[in-house]
Amino acid sequence: MGAHSSDAVTSDPSITGVADDPRIAYDHPGVSELFAVLAYGEISAFYRLAEDARMAPTLQGRVALASMAAAEMNHFETLVQALSGRGIDVYTAMDPYVRALDEYHASTNPSTWLETLVKAHVGDGLAADFYREIAHTLDPAVAATVREVLAETGHSEFVVHEVATRVKASSQDKARLMLWGRRLLGEAITQAQYVLAQREELTDLVITASGDLNGVAALFDRMQEQHAERMKVLGLV
Amino acid sequence: MGAHSSDAVTSDPSITGVADDPRIAYDHPGVSELFAVLAYGEISAFYRLAEDARMAPTLQGRVALASMAAAEMNHFETLVQALSGRGIDVYTAMDPYVRALDEYHASTNPSTWLETLVKAHVGDGLAADFYREIAHTLDPAVAATVREVLAETGHSEFVVHEVATRVKASSQDKARLMLWGRRLLGEAITQAQYVLAQREELTDLVITASGDLNGVAALFDRMQEQHAERMKVLGLV
Numbered sequence: 001m002g003a004h005s006s007d008a009v010t011s012d013p014s015i016t017g018v019a020d021d022p023r024i025a026y027d028h029p030g031v032s033e034l035f036a037v038l039a040y041g042e043i044s045a046f047y048r049l050a051e052d053a054r055m056a057p058t059l060q061g062r063v064a065l066a067s068m069a070a071a072e073m074n075h076f077e078t079l080v081q082a083l084s085g086r087g088i089d090v091y092t093a094m095d096p097y098v099r100a101l102d103e104y105h106a107s108t109n110p111s112t113w114l115e116t117l118v119k120a121h122v123g124d125g126l127a128a129d130f131y132r133e134i135a136h137t138l139d140p141a142v143a144a145t146v147r148e149v150l151a152e153t154g155h156s157e158f159v160v161h162e163v164a165t166r167v168k169a170s171s172q173d174k175a176r177l178m179l180w181g182r183r184l185l186g187e188a189i190t191q192a193q194y195v196l197a198q199r200e201e202l203t204d205l206v207i208t209a210s211g212d213l214n215g216v217a218a219l220f221d222r223m224q225e226q227h228a229e230r231m232k233v234l235g236l237v
Numbered sequence: 238m239g240a241h242s243s244d245a246v247t248s249d250p251s252i253t254g255v256a257d258d259p260r261i262a263y264d265h266p267g268v269s270e271l272f273a274v275l276a277y278g279e280i281s282a283f284y285r286l287a288e289d290a291r292m293a294p295t296l297q298g299r300v301a302l303a304s305m306a307a308a309e310m311n312h313f314e315t316l317v318q319a320l321s322g323r324g325i326d327v328y329t330a331m332d333p334y335v336r337a338l339d340e341y342h343a344s345t346n347p348s349t350w351l352e353t354l355v356k357a358h359v360g361d362g363l364a365a366d367f368y369r370e371i372a373h374t375l376d377p378a379v380a381a382t383v384r385e386v387l388a389e390t391g392h393s394e395f396v397v398h399e400v401a402t403r404v405k406a407s408s409q410d411k412a413r414l415m416l417w418g419r420r421l422l423g424e425a426i427t428q429a430q431y432v433l434a435q436r437e438e439l440t441d442l443v444i445t446a447s448g449d450l451n452g453v454a455a456l457f458d459r460m461q462e463q464h465a466e467r468m469k470v471l472g473l474v
Contacts, residue, residue: 043296046303050287059280059328059335066283066310073307076300091296098296 023208026139030205032086034142035079036093037101037195037202038127038149042076043094044101045069045123052116061113064158068120075149082145096199104191108184114166114173115180121159122184122230129226133219134209160233167235174236181231189220260445263376267442269323271379272316273330274338274432274439275364275386279313280331281338282306282360289353298350301395305357312386319382333436341428345421351403351410352417358396359421359467366463370456371446397470404472411473418468426457 024031046069053065080090110116131150135143167174196203210216231237261268283306290302317327347353368387372380404411433440447453468474 043300043303046307047287047290047299050284050306053284059331062284063280063313066280067314069287070283070307070310073303074311077304094296 022139022143023137024134024139024142024205026141028139028201028205028208030201030203030208031139031142032083032088032093033199033202034205035083035086035145036088036090037097038146039076039079039083039090040094040097040101041127042072042079042149044105046072046076048105049120052110052119055110055113055116057113061162065116065120068124075151078145078148097195100191100195104187107187110180114163114177117159117163118177118180118234118236119184121156121163121234122181122227123188124156125230126185126188126223126227129223133222134206137209164233164235177234178231178236181227181234181236185224185227259376259380260374261371261376261379261442263378265376265438265442265445267438267440267445268376268379269320269325269330270436270439271442272320272323272382273325273327274334275383276313276316276320276327277331277334277338278364279309279316279386281342283309283313285342286357289347289356292347292350292353294350298399302353302357305361312388315382315385334432337428337432341424344424347417351400351414354396354400355414355417355471355473356421358393358400358471359418359464360425361393362467363422363425363460363464366460370459371443374446401470401472414471415468415473418464418471418473422461422464 049065049069049072053062053069056062056065083090083093108119110119128150131146135146138146163177167177196206206219207213207216210219228237286302286306286309290299290306293299293302320327320330345356347356365387368383372383375383400414404414433443443456444450444453447456465474
């Protein structure tokens with residue numbers, strides 16, 4: 001299921017020999033933590049998308065969210081394979097991340113279909129931005145796994161069209177969704193900081209990727225800018 | 238998403254030239270109806286599995302149901318491509334089947350985790366049995382699409398293990414689940430008969446595949462026998 005030949009790519013440390021000296025080695029313990037938090041992120045996103053789809057006004061909308069949810073599970077399978085290639089049980093590894101991700105979702109429960117769409121789009125986007133920020137520092141085999149699970153799902157066109165159309169027609173919807181977008185970002189940062197405070201090895205990976213602690217602050221700043229760009233594409237500016 | 242090279246297989250009528258005279262031609266109007274009912278079956282199964290997963294006692298259980306649900310959506314994509322290769326909009330085509338499938342699910346709402354597992358297993362099984370019954374009469378390109386969407390999802394081991402273990406330990410659970418299995422079959426037959434009474438072209442396809450009306454009755458009989466076999470594997474005998 002969507003895992004294709006990824007286990008060949010991700011479970012063979014020998015291919016790191018061709019890396020151009022990444023700062024984060026294949027066997028950095030933070031790598032498994034990264035895979036684990038991504039894995040639980042996929043599961044929790046799956047169930048949120050499936051639940052939020054109840055607000056869809058049309059069958060097309062329900063199908064769009066179901067397809068996004070299915071893509072999350074395909075990515076989850078890739079992560080399970082990558083973790084088991086490292087001799088790690090995915091359930092044990094995910095456990096420390098359940099609380100933070102569940103709290104993110106509980107604190108950003110959409111109350112309308114438009115909020116659901118914006119949340120799906122913003123959540124995918126933040127995860128992809130984070131990857132782009134650290135990708136160049138990862139061992140190529142690790143980067144390949146992360147790239148595969150954070151690949152664009154191809155459903156953003158549907159979301160952008162639906163949201164941009166409604167926002168153009170209603171300044172009230174627009175004002176509400178701008179606040180909503182700000183809240184999504186705020187809660188994501190809150191939970192990310194909580195996770196980094198708890199998980200030393202993951203934190204070490206992010207600091208190493210960013211250069212130093214100032215680099216981590218700069219990384220969060222750039223993610224905020226990219227979030228603002230994304231909101232603009234939705235007409236939320 | 239899971240569609241691979243299927244559009245090449247399903248949208249090229251010229252390859253029917255190699256068929257060993259199937260009784261049902263590539264362009265039989267019932268074929269699009271068959272794809273449409275399967276397509277809505279995938280969507281409705283997706284949302285039922287995602288919703289019923291709330292009863293899972295463990296994260297492993299939730300993941301198992303999410304993976305089954307994701308597989309349904311991958312199959313849905315295959316059907317969308319097959320239908321669009323025939324110039325047919327999937328939403329219009331699915332519309333006549335929404336009521337029967339929604340009513341099947343509404344009338345078989347599981348109230349326990351074990352009922353959820355049995356329902357997931359029995360539903361997949363009935364669909365696969367139906368395919369096996371008519372497969373040999375279908376044009377090879379059509380058969381390839383149907384085979385792809387009714388392929389075993391590989392999650393039945395989890396279900397069989399969970400159910401068989403519990404049933405061995407509790408004769409009360411066993412008695413309840415035997416009644417439940419009978420109800421699932423009964424409701425499925427009721428809705429199948431409703432659909433066949435409404436949809437002439439699909440009915441013609443099934444009658445042609447079965448030889449005649451007596452053949453359709455025999456088909457339903459065999460599906461009941463296969464259902465009984467499946468219940469036996471779950472320890473429900």
